[in-house]
Amino acid sequence: MEITTQEFKHCDLFKVKGRVDSATAPDFSKALEKANNDGRFKLAVDMSELEYMSSAGFRALLATQRNCKRYNRGELVLVSVPVRIREALELAGFTELFKTFDDPLEAVGSF
Amino acid sequence: MPKTTFPARFEFLDEIRDLVAQVARENSFTEKAIYSLQLAADEAASNIIEHAYEGISNATLDITCDMQGDTMVITMRDTGKPFDPSKVKQPNIKADLSDRQIGGLGVYLMRKLMDEVRYESNSKTGNLLTMIKRRG
Numbered sequence: 001m002e003i004t005t006q007e008f009k010h011c012d013l014f015k016v017k018g019r020v021d022s023a024t025a026p027d028f029s030k031a032l033e034k035a036n037n038d039g040r041f042k043l044a045v046d047m048s049e050l051e052y053m054s055s056a057g058f059r060a061l062l063a064t065q066r067n068c069k070r071y072n073r074g075e076l077v078l079v080s081v082p083v084r085i086r087e088a089l090e091l092a093g094f095t096e097l098f099k100t101f102d103d104p105l106e107a108v109g110s111f
Numbered sequence: 112m113p114k115t116t117f118p119a120r121f122e123f124l125d126e127i128r129d130l131v132a133q134v135a136r137e138n139s140f141t142e143k144a145i146y147s148l149q150l151a152a153d154e155a156a157s158n159i160i161e162h163a164y165e166g167i168s169n170a171t172l173d174i175t176c177d178m179q180g181d182t183m184v185i186t187m188r189d190t191g192k193p194f195d196p197s198k199v200k201q202p203n204i205k206a207d208l209s210d211r212q213i214g215g216l217g218v219y220l221m222r223k224l225m226d227e228v229r230y231e232s233n234s235k236t237g238n239l240l241t242m243i244k245r246r247g
Contacts, residue, residue, distance in 0.1 A: 022157040023121035054153045055216040062211055069208065084146040091223050092216055093204025
């Protein structure tokens with residue numbers, strides 16, 4: 001897994017590539033937590049080059065969404081979710097917990 | 112297929128998913144089914160590593176992945192603490208954000224993705240998880 005961050009004025013855009021599983025989810029979590037610890041709660045996660053995500057990654061998304069939405073200070077949104085990952089998120093009932101966008105700039109512009 | 116033994120560590124989940132995908136691909140499962148099989152195997156192995164072995168570093172996990180007719184049968188054998196997936200409370204997937212449980216999701220996905228998930232624990236031979244998926 002590889003994760004890069006781009007800071008915009010109103011939000012942070014993360015691009016996560018490769019595979020997020022129990023081995024790599026801690027690093028994914030850490031990157032999201034770091035943004036929160038820096039006082040940034042408007043986050044977009046671009047999944048266009050993500051090949052795989054297990055429930056370990058879903059848990060990181062859920063924990064971060066809770067933290068972001070607390071006190072209405074922000075939100076985590078998902079961008080370009082690949083079909084297989086979207087199906088798994090749907091199965092877990094996660095799709096209604098996250099706004100999704102097809103395009104990173106559209107997501108950035110939504111904040 | 113003879114059993115393949117993996118170190119019970121998260122770094123080997125990649126190889127476990129590759130093993131399952133290879134057998135599924137050779138047997139003409141759809142891409143959607145291959146992803147489901149990989150995810151179910153990953154969730155099962157992750158639970159064994161996390162809950163049955165609780166981080167014991169030199170533990171191993173034996174996996175077989177075979178076709179029986181048009182059905183794939185994945186077995187995982189470990190010698191850790193008994194961990195019965197059927198005893199895991201089902202998460203409420205309709206709950207609000209604040210009430211969502213963080214745990215139990217892996218087992219829930221395994222049950223949803225596979226046609227059958229069975230678990231046996233034996234004091235002599237250890238724990239055996241069997242997961243079955245028909246090619247459809």
